Each structure stands twice: as structure tokens, then as C-alpha cells.
Amino acid sequence: MAEVLVLVEHARGAVKKVTLELLTAARSLGVPGAVVFGPPGTAAALADRLAEYGAVAVHAAEADDIDDYLVAPKVDVLAAMVTDRAPTALLVASTAESREVAARVAVRTGNGLITDAVGLDADRTATQSIFGGAVTVRSTVRTGTAVITMRPNSVDAVPAPAGVELHPVPVSLSDEARRSRIVERVEEARSSRPELAEASVVVSGGRGVGSAANFAVIEQLADALGAAVGASRAATDAGWYPHSAQVGQTGVTVSPQLYIAAGISGAIQHRAGMQTSKTIIAINKDPEAPIFEIADFGVVGDLFAVVPQLVEELARRAG
Amino acid sequence: MNTVVLVKQVPDTWAERSLSSADKTLNREGVDAVINELDEYAVEEALRLKEAHGGTVTVLSMGPARVTETIRKVLSMGVDAGIHVTDDALHGSDAIQTARAIAAALGTVGWDLVLTGVESTDARMSVLPALLAELLGVAQLSRARAVTVDGQVVRIERSTDDGYQVVEATLPAVLSVVEKINEPRYPSFKGIMQAKSKPVTTLGVADLGLAAGEVGLAAAYSQVTEVDQRLDRQVGQVVKDEGDGGVKIADYLVARKLV
Numbered sequence: 001m002a003e004v005l006v007l008v009e010h011a012r013g014a015v016k017k018v019t020l021e022l023l024t025a026a027r028s029l030g031v032p033g034a035v036v037f038g039p040p041g042t043a044a045a046l047a048d049r050l051a052e053y054g055a056v057a058v059h060a061a062e063a064d065d066i067d068d069y070l071v072a073p074k075v076d077v078l079a080a081m082v083t084d085r086a087p088t089a090l091l092v093a094s095t096a097e098s099r100e101v102a103a104r105v106a107v108r109t110g111n112g113l114i115t116d117a118v119g120l121d122a123d124r125t126a127t128q129s130i131f132g133g134a135v136t137v138r139s140t141v142r143t144g145t146a147v148i149t150m151r152p153n154s155v156d157a158v159p160a161p162a163g164v165e166l167h168p169v170p171v172s173l174s175d176e177a178r179r180s181r182i183v184e185r186v187e188e189a190r191s192s193r194p195e196l197a198e199a200s201v202v203v204s205g206g207r208g209v210g211s212a213a214n215f216a217v218i219e220q221l222a223d224a225l226g227a228a229v230g231a232s233r234a235a236t237d238a239g240w241y242p243h244s245a246q247v248g249q250t251g252v253t254v255s256p257q258l259y260i261a262a263g264i265s266g267a268i269q270h271r272a273g274m275q276t277s278k279t280i281i282a283i284n285k286d287p288e289a290p291i292f293e294i295a296d297f298g299v300v301g302d303l304f305a306v307v308p309q310l311v312e313e314l315a316r317r318a319g
Numbered sequence: 320m321n322t323v324v325l326v327k328q329v330p331d332t333w334a335e336r337s338l339s340s341a342d343k344t345l346n347r348e349g350v351d352a353v354i355n356e357l358d359e360y361a362v363e364e365a366l367r368l369k370e371a372h373g374g375t376v377t378v379l380s381m382g383p384a385r386v387t388e389t390i391r392k393v394l395s396m397g398v399d400a401g402i403h404v405t406d407d408a409l410h411g412s413d414a415i416q417t418a419r420a421i422a423a424a425l426g427t428v429g430w431d432l433v434l435t436g437v438e439s440t441d442a443r444m445s446v447l448p449a450l451l452a453e454l455l456g457v458a459q460l461s462r463a464r465a466v467t468v469d470g471q472v473v474r475i476e477r478s479t480d481d482g483y484q485v486v487e488a489t490l491p492a493v494l495s496v497v498e499k500i501n502e503p504r505y506p507s508f509k510g511i512m513q514a515k516s517k518p519v520t521t522l523g524v525a526d527l528g529l530a531a532g533e534v535g536l537a538a539a540y541s542q543v544t545e546v547d548q549r550l551d552r553q554v555g556q557v558v559k560d561e562g563d564g565g566v567k568i569a570d571y572l573v574a575r576k577l578v
């Protein structure tokens with residue numbers, strides 16, 4: 001059966017949820033092989049988790065300094081693997097860096113590229129949601145390997161335990177791969193909440209929240225639901241919440257089970273980043289706000305009354 | 320330092336956008352065409368770098384005849400010259416072919432830095448800067464929210480999902496900027512007048528050394544097979560808060576098994 005390579009996303013020693021989703025999607029196309037980048041020892045620590053979701057091989061592309069350079073080292077390794085192994089597909093998450101890796105691998109190996117798929121069929125046909133969610137298209141790749149980036153939360157991760165083998169992949173960083181050096185990493189919004197792009201539930205606040213301090217109201221609801229906190233551009237531009245929490249065209253694209261928008265009007269640029277959410281709930285005091293056009297359930301009212309009451313009600317019912 | 324800034328003409332985000340039923344490419348007819356607003360930040364950054372370090376700024380855009388409007392707009396912001404890559408054979412090119420054509424066009428001029436916006440508001444792939452760095456064999460510095468140039472060394476703050484990374488490279492490089500980086504200027508009246516006499520070079524597929532069969536819809540590596548323009552979202556229920564809005568949402572969440 002054909003091989004499908006999956007680029008593994010991991011942080012702080014754990015495989016990210018999106019990778020488990022990609023492995024699940026990969027199983028419908030062929031036999032999944034996971035590719036792990038990091039310092040020596042990274043892959044071995046992740047192998048069991050990857051095997052639980054059906055990876056039969058874990059390719060360990062490890063070097064002490066591989067994380068010190070942007071994009072290019074991963075391209076070198078993956079392009080060589082695609083050329084040698086001719087997998088039917090290379091699946092990566094639609095994150096900023098992985099998408100760039102995918103694009104460069106596609107052009108270097110002469111293969112077609114599909115970005116931001118929200119669904120994938122066994123024949124490699126991908127579904128994409130475009131123009132802020134207004135249009136759905138289905139696309140295929142005509143070349144031997146389809147390079148596809150998938151939006152987190154597009155498929156449910158389902159375990160399918162496999163016996164896994166660890167394969168070291170030789171890594172030698174060329175001068176070309178060292179062109180863009182990462183000299184510092186700064187995390188601005190580290191919190192104990194789930195990561196925005198991957199979260200199953202997202203609670204977002206907009207200009208209606210009114211101040212940085214008032215975002216506590218949004219955070220309380222997020223914590224009651226185990227959700228990530230998002231924000232509109234109006235809120236991040238005002239400095240009420242970090243830019244990394246911005247949902248939309250120029251922020252993060254999310255596709256959670258549940259998206260709650262409070263004090264957000266629903267401008268097209270905001271919708272572009274959340275319209276494929278499975279269920280959308282809106283709280284806005286303006287009955288004409290465009291967010292209601294895409295909401296499954298909306299409440300016209302003051303978020304400072306509705307949100308705290310919802311938090312209380314959830315606590316009472318859980319209680 | 321000589322910079323080429325790339326801009327794309329796109330259908331207005333606020334307009335109804337669609338794909339053509341004939342060949343499933345973007346419908347450009349009957350829709351207001353505007354400069355991809357995210358590219359204005361790249362133009363602004365190019366002009367600021369020129370003000371600080373000297374050199375020239377050239378705008379390059381690929382697309383049909385009316386793209387000249389967008390090129391003139393960018394020239395009126397203060398950019399020195401324009402390159403318009405246009406050819407019927409390019410119609411329907413996918414991202415990789417577009418990158419190949421642009422890389423070839425960049426080969427016709429000298430530059431130290433190629434500047435782009437973070438993505439186009441129509442296709443939203445956000446891969447062109449990476450593709451160009453690959454094809455041109457230069458450093459990739461993408462998603463910059465701040466840029467400093469010191470001699471041949473360029474340093475950026477690359478915005479990431481949880482903050483930023485400081486990334487450094489030596490020129491030449493391809494640099495893309497996010498919209499947090501600056502506030503684009505408006506064209507001045509003088510700028511608009513001067514733009515009329517600035518040089519714009521037109522390049523076709525033959526000028527790029529590409530064969531017509533290498534680009535365009537028929538040669539694309541990926542292909543759109545189906546288009547569904549219906550909104551699959553059902554119109555939802557909207558209620559007015561009568562002092563029980565929070566409870567009603569809780570009821571809804573419980574009924575849908577979302578909590």
C-alpha cells in the first residue's frame with residue numbers, strides 16, 4: 001500500500017493534536033509514516049503516541065541545531081524523502097511554518113500543492129473553504145505526490161494502534177539551509193489554556209469588551225468551557241489582548257467544534273478565520289450585526305450581562 | 320539597497336466573490352479590483368527602507384491588463400518604476416507556476432530585497448514568499464512584524480502563533496511583512512501626478528524565457544474539480560436577551576451536547 005508522510009508538530013515533548021488528526025486522515029490514503037524534527041532523542045519520546053494513531057514508521061530527522069534555522073532544513077530532509085520514497089501524499093498542518101515547508105518541498109520536488117484543506121478523500125481530493133467561507137471547492141493534485149496542508153480540527157483524531165519502527169534519517173545542514181537563523185524565540189501569550197488553532201472550543205472577544213481588564217469576562221467563560229481565548233483585530237489593535245490571539249484573515253484561522261463571539265461585529269476579515277467552526281454562538285447588542293448571519297445561535301444583548309450569567313449557569317449545572 | 324515589491328490585484332474583499340463556471344478560476348469580471356490591502360504594508364516598508372538606506376524601489380505585479388491601475392497606484396505612493404508581467408498564457412496558473420513566472424521576471428532586474436505582503440486576500444495561501452526564496456535560492460524572511468537592515472544583514476521579528484522569533488539573514492532575501500508592521504501612506508497629489516510619467520515595463524511569457532505550456536491552467540499541478548457556491552450554513556436562531564440570555568445559551572449547549 002502507498003505510503004503517506006506526515007510532518008509531526010510537537011511542543012514541550014508532546015505531539016500536537018493536529019498531527020493525530022493528520023495521521024487519521026493519512027490512514028484513508030495509505031500507510032502513515034511520521035517525520036519528526038528536533039534534537040536527538042525527540043522522535044523516540046514521541047513514537048508511542050504516534051503509533052497509537054497508526055504511524056507504522058517514525059522517521060527521526062534529528063540534529064542539535066536543526067531548530068535554529070527557519071524552514072529550509074526541514075525542506076532539505078522532506079524533499080529528499082519525497083524524492084526517494086515517492087509517497088502518495090505529504091500531509092502537514094496549516095500552520096505558518098509548516099505551510100511554508102510544504103510549499104518549498106512541492107516546488108523542489110515538482111509536485112502539486114493544496115493548502116488549508118478542511119477535508120480529504122481516499123483519492124486525494126481535498127476540500128477547501130474559500131472567500132471567507134462563502135465558497136467550497138474540491139481540488140486534486142495531478143502529480144505523483146500530493147503535498148497537502150490541513151486546517152486543524154478538520155478531521156476527528158481516531159486511534160488505530162500500530163507497531164512502530166524508528167528510522168533515523170541522516171541530517172546534514174548545508175550552508176543554504178542555514179541562511180535564515182533564528183536568534184531568539186519569544187512567547188508572548190503562554191497560558192495554561194489550549195492552543196488557539198487547535199482548541200475544540202474558542203471564546204473570542206471584540207471591541208465590545210471595551211478594555212484589557214474586561215477581557216477577564218471572556219477568560220472566565222473560556223475557562224468554564226476549557227476553551228482557548230481569541231480576539232478580533234479591533235481588540236488586539238487596541239492592545240487589550242496579544243496579537244497571537246487574533247482570529248481572522250491576518251490572524252489565526254480556527255475551526256473548532258464551538259466558537260463563541262462576544263462583542264464582535266463579524267466583519268468579513270474576522271469571518272475568514274472562523275467561519276468553518278462547527279457551531280457558532282454570537283452575543284452582540286446590535287441585532288443588525290453581521291455575525292448573526294452566520295451564528296447557529298445568537299443572543300441580542302449586553303455581553304456583560306449574558307456572559308457572566310452563562311458562566312454561572314454552567315457552574316450550577318456542573319455543580 | 321534595491322528592492323522589488325510585489326503586489327497583487329484582487330477582487331474587493333467586500334464584494335461578492337466567485338469562481339468562473341467555465342474554468343473554475345477567479346471571476347474578475349464585474350467585480351471591483353483593488354490592490355491586495357496586505358501588500359500596501361510591503362510597499363510602505365519598501366519606501367521606509369529606501370528613505371533610510373537609499374536605492375530604488377520597483378513594483379512588480381502579475382495579472383491581466385487592468386493590473387496597470389494597481390501599478391499606477393503604487394507608483395503614486397512613491398515607488399520609482401513598475402514591471403507588469405502579463406500574458407494570456409498565464410491565466411489559471413497555480414501558486415507554483417505563479418512563483419516561477421515571478422522568479423523569472425525578477426531575473427530581469429537587479430535587486431537585494433524582494434518584499435511582499437503576508438498573503439493575498441483572495442487566495443490566502445501565504446506561500447509565495449517561501450516559494451520565491453526556494454526558486455531564487457536566497458534567504459527566506461517571512462511574516463515580519465519589524466525589520467531592521469544593517470549593511471548586508473537583515474533582522475526581523477517573525478510573528479508566530481504564540482509570539483515572535485528574531486530571525487537574521489544576509490542579503491539577498493525575500494521578506495514578507497504582516498499588517499502590524501506599519502501604517503501605509505496615502506498617495507499625495509504630487510505623487511499621483513508624478514506616477515503618470517514613471518516607467519512601467521511589460522513582460523510576457525516569452526520575455527521570461529518560459530514556454531507557454533509551462534504555465535497556465537492546463538499545466539497546473541493542482542486543479543479545482545468542483546465548486547459549491549452555496550452557503551451550507553443554515554440560518555440560526557437569534558433571541559433577544561430578556562434577562563435569561565446566558566441561561567438560553569447554556570440550554571442550547573446542553574441540547575447540542577456541546578458541554
Ligand SMILES: Cc1cc2nc3c(=O)[nH]c(=O)nc-3n(C[C@H](O)[C@H](O)[C@H](O)COP(=O)(O)OP(=O)(O)OC[C@H]3O[C@@H](n4cnc5c(N)ncnc54)[C@H](O)[C@@H]3O)c2cc1C
Pocket residue numbers: 205206207208209231232233234235246247248249250251252262263264265266267268269270273283284285286289301302303304356357498
Ligand atoms: C487587511 C485587513 C485585515 C484584517 N484582519 C482581521 C483579522 O484577522 N481579524 C479580525 O477580527 N479583523 C480583521 N480586520 C478588521 C475587520 O475589518 C474589523 O474591523 C474587525 O474585525 C472589527 O472588530 P470587532 O468586531 O471587535 O469590532 P467592531 O466592528 O467595532 O464591532 C464591535 C461589536 O461589539 C458590539 N458591542 C459593543 N458593546 C457591546 C456589549 N456591551 N455587548 C455586546 N456587544 C457589544 C457592537 O454592537 C459591535 O457589533 C482586518 C481588516 C483589514 C483591512
